[in-house]
Structures are given as structure tokens and as C-alpha cells.
Amino acid sequence: MGRKTDGSFELTSFEPEETDEQPGTTLGRVRITKTFTGGLTGSSVVRMLSVLDGAGGPAAYVAVEHFTGELDGRKGSFVLQHAAPGSQGERLAIRVVAGTGAGELTGITGAFELSTDDGGAHNYVLEYELG
DSSP states (O other): OOEEEEEEEEEEEEEEEEEEEETTEEEEEEEEEEEEEESEEEEEEEEEEEEEETTSOEEEEEEEEEEEEEETTEEEEEEEEEEEOOSSSOOOEEEEOTTOOEETTTTEEEEEEEEEOTTOOEEEEEEEEEO
């Protein structure tokens, strides 16, 4: 990737929309909003589907996230796709969905990494290219 930026974000809402409890698992649908600071400045709306295991722990999730704001001073929007295959050490993958960039972010592609520090703060690193 050609460019790299980082910063942090806050979850500003977490709204469960549907829960389906079955023996051994719970399926859920959630709407989340976030506010970003750093290289990304703006907000996003996340639509997430999740699976909890029989003990109530996270097992997997998929989500799409629509970001609107600025990336290193360029105004626009794009969509991130999340895929967490499980809780057994598999790697979370988040990528910019090709073709979703708008405004000055048209043509964006990239990979997004997130982490949580010991204090619970959410941090990100976005490696991207603008085509």
C-alpha cells in the first residue's frame, strides 16, 4: 500500500436490533455508530451480524461500515468490510470495499487494522491507495 494513517475512534452507540437464541448459539444483529479522530476524522455507521457460542462468548462476526468524513484532509466516504471468523486465534480482516469511495476518496482501496489498548481505547491503522 502507498499511504498509511492512524488514530482512534469511540463507539458512540451500540443498538442491538435482533437476537435469535438457539441451543448452543445466539445470532445477533447490531447497529453501531463511531466517531473517528486522527488521520480519519468523521463518523461511521456499522451494520453487524454476530454469533455467540454456547457459553455466551464471541464466536464470529461480519459487518459493513460506512465512513463519512475526511482522510488525511480529503473529504468523502467509503465502506469497510469486517470478517472475524472465530474466537480461536483466527485473524480479524477489515478491508476497504473497492468501488465504494466517493468524493475526494473515489478509487480508494486498502486494509484497516484495529486494536484496543489496556485502557479500552480503540486505535486504528489504515493503509490505503487512491486510484
